Amino acid sequence: MPAERCILTVHAHPDDESSKGPSTIARYAAEGVRSILVCCTGGEEGEIHNPAVVLGEGETLKERRAAELAEATAIIGYDEVVMLGYRDSGMPESEANTHPEAFWNASLDEAVGRLVEVVRRTRPQILIGYPDEQHEYPHPDHLRAHDIVVAAYEAAGDPEQFPDAGDPHEVDKLYYTVWPAERMAAMHAAYGELGLESPYDERWLKRISKVEHSSTTIGVEGLVHIRDDALRCHATQIDPTSPFWFGLPEEVRHRLHPFEHFALARSRVGIVDGETDLFERIDLG
């Protein structure tokens, strides 16, 4: 019997899964591919970015964000969400960086071991994480999420490493999510054409010039709304009036760039540019 197709994504905080590649997961979920989200931290250091949100009495941000994550991942179509159990490390050089339970301060080996355990149990062909080049948004948890996904890709198939974390499993491919320059440029131009003020300021346009190479383009026509709907679930983090996320009319946003992009970073089945399917060249047996 051929192996069941499975994708495992590794994100730093609740809401990252909704901004980076959600429509791709929705597309594969609709095709019957199993998908698992590993969320490294509880996002407890986030600020509330939406003036309309007030926490209930005794409610913590961590609890609220867990509820938001459950809603968002149901919309995206994830089969399972695994909380890796670390504390949000906060923004660069904030006091939260020094908290003993912060992801940033966790033993790298222990964190990789936790992820290897999930990889071996769920046995995905595809791992998705973050690129290492994060000059424009060097959030400590995002950097650390990158480190553990690369290490787990290497370690999961190696019986010598983490021998107590389950039967070894070789993942075929590791991808990074990327926001390609052409998407940002198209959005920026569309604001201008509609006479709207573009939220892509100097800083963003600079980011466009540094953006990572993408090897793989996934068509998500008809599924772009998944991203909007999932983002709106993260009401503490995403202001529904945000010009950045929702400034263009919905119809324009959905038509403009119905693609998501990934960079193939490690592969046991060759690296080829111009892929349109994450499972290309993978033999399911």
Ligand SMILES: [Zn+2]
């Ligand atoms: Zn994040």
